[in-house]
Amino acid sequence: MSCTKKQEPLKVEVYETSASGNQLTQITEFPLEEAVDTIQLLPEETYQKITGIGGSFTESSASLLNRLSKENKDKIIEAYFGESGARYSLTRTHIASCDFSLTNYTYAPDEGDTELKNFSIDEDRDDLIPMIKDAMAVSKDGFNIVASPWTSPPWMKDNKAYVGGKLLPEYYESFALYFSKYLDAYKAEGIDIWGLTPVNEPHGNGNNWESMHFSPEEETDFVQNHLGPKLEADGKGDVKILGYDQNRAGIKEWVDEMYKDEASSKYFAGTAIHWYESTYDYFPEDLQYAHKKAPNKYLIETEGCVDSEIPKWQDDAWYWKKEATDWGWDWASEKDKHLHPKYAPVNRYARDIIGCLNNWVDGWIDWNMVLDKQGGPNWFENWCVAPVIVDPDNDEVYFTPIYYTMAHFSRYIRPNAMIIGVQKTDDSLMVTAAKNPDGSIAVVVFNEEAVVKNFSLKLNNKHINLKIDAQAIQTIIIPKA
The missing domain is CATH 2.60.40.1180 (Golgi alpha-mannosidase II)
Incomplete structure (x- = not known):
């Protein structure tokens, strides 16, 4: 039997x-x-081993928190960083101003101050730094921060403007110093910066808001011969430099240049990418290519959001319906229009994060953590959606379905997890x-x-x-x- x-x-x-x-x-x-x-x-x-999952500290988000009651401000910080919340582990912030700042500003405004003797982060003291510190205070495990400039100080560029233009080669050393001084200034505030990108979106962004153009060759030269050696000489060689920092479909020419030989690869810790190339395609072949080119380097999504939309207030159903459009719905070239159909915001987040994690991406960072009912504040009026929307005039907070979608990953897939x-x-x-x-x-x-x-x-x-x-x-x- x-x-x-x-x-x-x-x-x-x-x-x-x-x-x-x-x-x-x-x-x-x-x-x-x-x-x-x-x-x-x-x-x-x-x-791959996971570096972290989270969102971004922006002046827009931080200024909104400062307009809320302490109860609601604390509620949002706890929801993102506390043990009862999403437990964000990897974050990003901007070095000087970006589109999600209240104004244009730089830490080194004095033209010709090549030694940056008047460098100052005072513009960040009212909003941005307090938000980061509040998050640090409630985060049990801590979190890493990637910091990105949208531009160098305008006087270092060929067009002398915040928007567009190129960094002049004679100021490569000064711009490398700019990063080093930034790291020191934030460290003096008790904030360690884990990683840097040389510039946000080196292809530019249609010359709309703060930007600065780098070709793959120019950025690799800047990192290999200026930024990397400067940070190393200043005892900051452990700060991770992530190259590129734009959409995935352009990644091949960048990693080919960044990792072409040992000398060019030395100071790049990894590659940063964004998702704005498409509302549905996460470009697995490009991600696989980038990983194979440098299998021991980081591959981190540093920005993604529902862009060109005004948030829907207290309307959960909208976030699940295919009614959202992005910049490409109106502005993409005809050959790329197919990449930008209407989409459901939750679907876009869930599909992209899963698609990334299944194709060697080890970190995923959302854009603004908090925006208002208009999708700002934003000096360029470049409205977007965040997982948490607030009405500061009435002291109200709305946790959208995107917040819960992010938490499904960040809360439960922890740093050093293995896919x-x-x-x-x-x-x-x-x-x-x-x-x-x-x-x-x-x-x-x-x-x-x-x-x-x-x-x-x-x-x-x-x-x-x-x-x-x-x-x-x-x-x-x-x-x-």
């Missing part, structure tokens, strides 16, 4: 955000019937999985379709039957065995 040992069920915690109203809600009832489709986890198949292999039988589900340093496994599943999906989650010889709501994102935590 033989008896079959009953298979032990997989123990899980499940959290879901859905178009039907779940907001990182714990799911405790699971289907009993066997599912036809499976998601098989392959923990022995490992990929692991996944096999699935339902091609309509997007899935990524990571093994955290504490031994737990986080699985993120996204169901873009308008029907409930049942599946069996399998790990080794254990499984559990689960279901995901229509139009929903789910994080499944498997505790350490």
Whole structure:
């Protein structure tokens, strides 16, 4: 007589955000019937180590927090950085002004001051620095900051303006010094900067707001012969320099130049990318190419947002519907129009983050953390959407579905987690999985379709039957065995 040992069920915690109203809600009832489709986890198949996931400190966001009651300000900081919230671990900020500043400003306004004797970060003291410090105060594990200038001081450029133009070669040394002084000034405030990019969006941005043009050759020259050696000489060689910092479809010519030989590669710690090339395509081939070119370097998404839209206030349904448009809807060239259809904001975030994590990206940073009902403030009136929208006049706060979507990743996939292999039988589900340093496994599943999906989650010889709501994102935590 033989008896079959009953298979032990997989123990899980499940959290879901859905178009039907779940907001990182714990799911405790699971289907009993066997599912036809499976998601098989392959923990022995490992990929990149995660650097972090989070959002950006901007003067716009910080100034809005300062207009709210202390209760609401603290609520937002806790929601992003506290143990009860999204636990952001990787962030970004701007070096001097950007479009999401209240005005144009530079830390070195005096023309001809090549030694930067009058360098000052005073413009950041009212809003930006206090926001960063508030976040540091509530973050248990801490977070890293990537800092990017949108331009050099205007007098260092060929057009002497904040917008457009090129850095003149005779000021390469002064601009390298500018970074070093910035790092010192922030350190004096108790803020360590983990990484830098030489400039935000070196292709320019249509000459709309602060920008400065670099070709791949020019930026590589600046980093290889000026910025890298300067930081090394000043004892700041551990600060990570991430090259490029623009859209993915242009990445090949940049990594070919940055990593062409040992000398050019030496000071680049990795590559920074943005998502604005398309509302749906995450460019897996380009990401794979960048990884293969420099497999031991960082590959970090440093900016993405719902751009060219005014936020919808207290209207969760909008964030799940294909009604959003981006800059490309109106402005892209005819050959690129197909990359910019209408889209659902939640879908764009979930698809892109999962797509990135499944193609060697090790960090993902959202743009503004907080904006107002207009999608600003922004000196250029370049309106955008943030995960948290506020009405400072009435002291009201709205956590959009994008906030919960971000938290599905940042809260549960922690720094130094390893992305692991996944096999699935339902091609309509997007899935990524990571093994955290504490031994737990986080699985993120996204169901873009308008029907409930049942599946069996399998790990080794254990499984559990689960279901995901229509139009929903789910994080499944498997505790350490």
